[in-house]
Amino acid sequence: QKGAYPHYMLKEIDEQPGVMRTLVQEYFDASGNVKIDQDLLDTLGQADRLYIVAAGTSYHAGLVGKELFEKLAGIPTEVHVASEFAYNPPLLSKRPFFIFLTQSGETADSRQVLTQVNEWGYPSLTITNVPNSTLSREASYTLLLHAGPEIAVASTKAYTAQIALEAILVKAYGEAKGIQKVKDFDVASELTKVANGMQELVDEKHNVEQIAKEMLSTTRNAFYIGRGVDYALAQEAALKLKEVSYVQTEGFASGELKHGTIALIEEGTPVVAIITDPKTAAHTRSNAQEVLARGANVLFIASRDLATDNDQIVLPEVDPLLSPLVSVVPTQLLAYYTSIQRGYDVDKPRNLAKSVTVE
Numbered sequence: 001q002k003g004a005y006p007h008y009m010l011k012e013i014d015e016q017p018g019v020m021r022t023l024v025q026e027y028f029d030a031s032g033n034v035k036i037d038q039d040l041l042d043t044l045g046q047a048d049r050l051y052i053v054a055a056g057t058s059y060h061a062g063l064v065g066k067e068l069f070e071k072l073a074g075i076p077t078e079v080h081v082a083s084e085f086a087y088n089p090p091l092l093s094k095r096p097f098f099i100f101l102t103q104s105g106e107t108a109d110s111r112q113v114l115t116q117v118n119e120w121g122y123p124s125l126t127i128t129n130v131p132n133s134t135l136s137r138e139a140s141y142t143l144l145l146h147a148g149p150e151i152a153v154a155s156t157k158a159y160t161a162q163i164a165l166e167a168i169l170v171k172a173y174g175e176a177k178g179i180q181k182v183k184d185f186d187v188a189s190e191l192t193k194v195a196n197g198m199q200e201l202v203d204e205k206h207n208v209e210q211i212a213k214e215m216l217s218t219t220r221n222a223f224y225i226g227r228g229v230d231y232a233l234a235q236e237a238a239l240k241l242k243e244v245s246y247v248q249t250e251g252f253a254s255g256e257l258k259h260g261t262i263a264l265i266e267e268g269t270p271v272v273a274i275i276t277d278p279k280t281a282a283h284t285r286s287n288a289q290e291v292l293a294r295g296a297n298v299l300f301i302a303s304r305d306l307a308t309d310n311d312q313i314v315l316p317e318v319d320p321l322l323s324p325l326v327s328v329v330p331t332q333l334l335a336y337y338t339s340i341q342r343g344y345d346v347d348k349p350r351n352l353a354k355s356v357t358v359e
C-alpha cells in the first residue's frame with residue numbers, strides 16, 4: 001500500500017534509511033559480528049575470483065560491489081551484464097564464485113546464466129529481495145535484501161539494499177580471512193551513518209523538485225558524469241532518469257567526454273557532475289569546467305568535505321566507497337520529479353515490466 005504517498009516510487013525512495021537500518025539489524029549480532037552462514041563464507045573463501053552477474057539497476061549495484069570487494073578485500077571481481085554473459089562468457093579463473101544480484105529473483109537473462117553455472121558445477125550466491133524466487137532456489141546460497149516489496153518499475157531501494165549487503169558480505173569475507181583493511185572498516189556504523197545521511201536528503205526533496213523543474217522538465221537530453229564509484233553512480237542515475245522521464249540520458253566517465261561525447265554539449269545541455277571521491281574530485285571539476293565553457297547547464301552534487309559554495313546539492317559525508325548509497329538519492333528524486341512534471345505514469349513507465357521474465 002502506498003498510503004499517504006502519491007506514488008510507489010516516492011515511497012520507496014523514502015524507505016531507504018529504514019532499509020539500511022533493517023539490514024544492520026538482520027546481519028549483525030549484538031556484539032557487532034556479521035551473521036552470515038559459515039558454509040557460504042567457507043565456499044566464498046576458496047574462490048580466486050568473483051563473477052557478479054546482473055541486469056539493469058542490479059548490474060549498476062554490482063559495479064559498486066566490485067569496488068568494495070577489490071579495494072577492501074583484495075579479491076579480483078568481474079561484473080557482467082547477464083544477457084552478454086549468456087552468449088559470450090569470459091574466460092573463467094580456476095575457482096570462480098558467482099554472485100547473482102536480482103531484486104525479483106526472476107530475471108530470465110540472469111536465470112539463463114545460473115543454469116549454465118550449475119551445469120559447470122560452480123558455487124553461486126543469489127542476493128535477492130524475494131525469498132523463494134527462482135534464482136534463490138537454484139543458487140547454492142541466498143542472502144535476502146529485506147527491503148520490503150518494491151512495486152515501482154524503477155528500482156530504488158533494492159539498489160541501495162544490494163550495495164549495503166555487498167558491503168556486509170565483504171565485511172564477513174574479510175573478517176574470516178583476517179584482512180586488516182576490512183577489520184578496520186566498521187560496516188554497521190557506516191551504514192547507520194548512511195541511513196542518517198539518506199534521511200537528510202529525503203527531507204530536502206523539495207529542493208530537488210525545484211532543480212528538476214528548472215533543469216530537466218523540458219530538456220531532450222541529459223548527462224551524468226563522474227569517476228570511479230561516481231561513474232558507476234552516473235550510469236545508474238542515467239538509467240533512472242531515462243526510464244521514467246524518457247529523456248535521452250547517458251552516464252559517462254567524466255574523463256571520456258573529451259573523446260567524443262563533448263560534441264553533444266550545446267547551450268543549456270543539462271550535465272550533472274557527481275563528486276564524492278577525494279582522489280578524483282579536482283579532475284571531475286575540471287571536466288565540468290570544460291562543458292560549462294561550452295554552455296552546459298551544470299548541476300554539482302558533491303560530498304560535504306569536497307563541496308564548494310556553488311554546489312547545488314551537498315551530500316552528507318560517508319565513507320567514499322559507500323558514497324553511491326547517498327549520492328543516488330538526489331538522482332532518484334530528480335528522475336521522479338522530472339517524470340511527474342512531464343505528466344507521465346512514474347510507477348509504470350511505457351514499454352517496461354517490473355520483472356523481465358523473457359530473454
Ligand code: M6R
Binds near residue numbers: 058102153
Ligand atoms: O529483478 P532484477 O534486479 O533482476 O531486475 C533487473 C532489471 O530488470 C531492473 O533493475 C531494471 O533495470 C529496473 N527497471 C531499473 O530501474
